[in-house]
Amino acid sequence: MRPFPPEDEADFAPFFPEEVLARGLAYAREGRVRRVFRVGERLLGEVQGSAPLPYRVEVGPGLSGRCGCPYPGFPCKHAAALLYAYLERRPGDLEAHLKALSPEEAKRLLLRLSRVPEVAFLLKEILAPEEAFREGIRRLRQAFRLGGGEEAAKALLLRLEEVGREEVEALLGTLLEAPFDPEPYLKEVLKRYQALSPRPSFLLGLYLRHPSEALGEAFLRAAEGAPEEALSLLKGQDPSGLKRALRAELLFRLGREEEALWALKEGLEGVEDYLLLVGRLLRLGRLEEALFYAEEARDWFGKDPRLLPLLDLLVAHRGRVEDHRARFSLKPNLEDYLALKAKLGKAFAEERPALLRRVRDPALLAQIYLLEEDWKALDRLLQRASPEDYPALAEALASRLPEEALRLYREAAFRLAAAGGRARYREVAALLQRASRLDPKAAQAMALALVQAYPRRRALREALDPLLGKAS
Structure with missing residues (x-):
């Protein structure tokens, strides 16, 4: 150019x-x-x-x-x-x-321009950037009180390079008062703070107020430069357990593995503590120790759904009766049901009613009744099943009772079509596609019956056109 x-x-x-x-x-x-x-x-x-x-x-x-x-x-x-x-x-x-302009003329010009508010703001930002930045933070707090402030926060981000550590710390503290998620803004400000000799004590104070991933990582990065100071900060009262988790992570980063594991073990109180410890042990390749603590967590918190990852671990590596029983009680599934049946032998008959009472999923019950050929129980299940459950039940019955599955697909499709709406018509088409895998002609007949039942619903016809084929 x-x-x-x-x-x-x-x-x-x-x-x-x-x-x-x-x-x-x-x-x-x-x-x-x-x-x-x-x-x-x-x-x-x-x-x-x-x-x-x-x-x-x-x-x-x-x-x-x-x-x-x-x-x-x-x-x-x-x-x-x-x-x-x-x-x-x-x-x-x-x-x-x-x-x-001469120096005197330039000075007079600037003084005249300073009387124009818009120009005065710009001059203030250029000549006294720190003071202007602090004024911007005060305006940001006011905006937060009124439920806004995102635009003001973005404006301050653009001026971060002009100011020092004190101003950046003031902005970080203020962002914790935001009426919206401050995380994206914290990440940007922390990038600048890392270049300004960050203070671990300040970052820890922010993290304890607002335990976000960005603040935790910023503290750890600063702590690696002054580890003993940081470790001393992480001592003392810790009702939330936040300090303990940071201490362990810092020790791991410093290569002090055993100290880090001890920090995790001495604070074992809840499910999250066990999840953290077991996850770390697995990453270190200490499987047997991880299984020991997973088992301990199962015995203490067997009814807590957060325990599922630890139960999956126990089932995969040990598969004892108590492991399958604990996982089934939290999340009933066919794998644990069959495992318990095989491992308990004759004693399974006594436990079976209690296991079945835990199952809330009609499709899973149908699978169990089919495997055990409990036709009376399956018939009772189908009679009392809700129409919302028909598609899942049909999928469960498809391999053993295709005719019953087709009936359920048909009833579910007609029910959805009667309700109307493009979203439901797409669901109808999806159901009939599944029915087509069992019997293409039967699925086509269902589609034809639907468009004949609702001849004025063009959206239904469009959704079912791929199924109608020559019959259209």
Whole structure:
């Protein structure tokens, strides 16, 4: 590209999409460019678009720049309009005028400009960035009290490089008061904080107030540079267990494995503590020790659903009766039912009624009754089943009782179709596709019966067209 600003249209036109360039020329001819002026190698101005207020546009060498419009790329039609307006008006270079000022003239000019509020704010940010940043934090707190503040937070993120540790710490503390999730903003601010000699004590205080992943990781990174100081901070009262988890993680990162494991073991109180310890032991390849603590957790918290990962571990590596029984009680499944039946032998008959009472899933009950050929129980189950359960029951019966499965698919499909709506029609089509795997002709007949029952429902017909085939 030729030197900037352009001397004629040929200097920039080839670099615009044709349609964007044409719209920009039209805007310029319509007088939409309110202001245009040059500052060195940059052009600035305001262009009236579709919004009530004009867009501020800045264009520089290589067609770099920005515009306040929502257009996803740059340069946009407003940039093109600004360039055309520049060629027409050829304003003088403001930079040249400023350079020609004497020191006294420049000082008087700045004093006059400082009386304009908008300019005064900019001057304050340039001449006293830390003070301006702290004022921005005060405004951010006010915005938080009113339930907003995201735009104010974004504005402060753009100025992080201008300020020091004290201001960044103030912003981090303020973000914890946000009425929205502060995590994305914390991550950005913490990147800057890491470059400013971060204080572990400060980060730990924030983490205890707001135990987020970003703050925890920031503390650990800072702690690796001053491990003994950090470890001393992690002593003392710890009702939440947060300090203990951080202490263990820091010790692991420092290569002090046994100390870290001891920190985890001495704080074993709840399911989460056991999950953390067992997970770490597995990563270290200490399987037998992991199984020991998983078993201990099973004995202490056997009815807590969070225990499932530990029960899966015990079943996979030991598969004792008590492991299957504990997992089945939390999440009934066919694998544990059959394992208990095989392992208990004759004693299973006594335990079976209690196991079946735990099953709330009709499809799982149907699978069990089919395997045991308990036809009376299966018949009672089907008689009292809710229509919402028909699709899952049909899937369970498909291999052994295909005719009954087709009946359930049909009843479920007609029920959904009667309710109406495109989403339900898609469900109908999905059900009949499953029925088609059992009997394509029967599924096609169901589809035909549905469109005949509801001849005016075009959306239903469209959903079922792939199934109708030649019958349509």
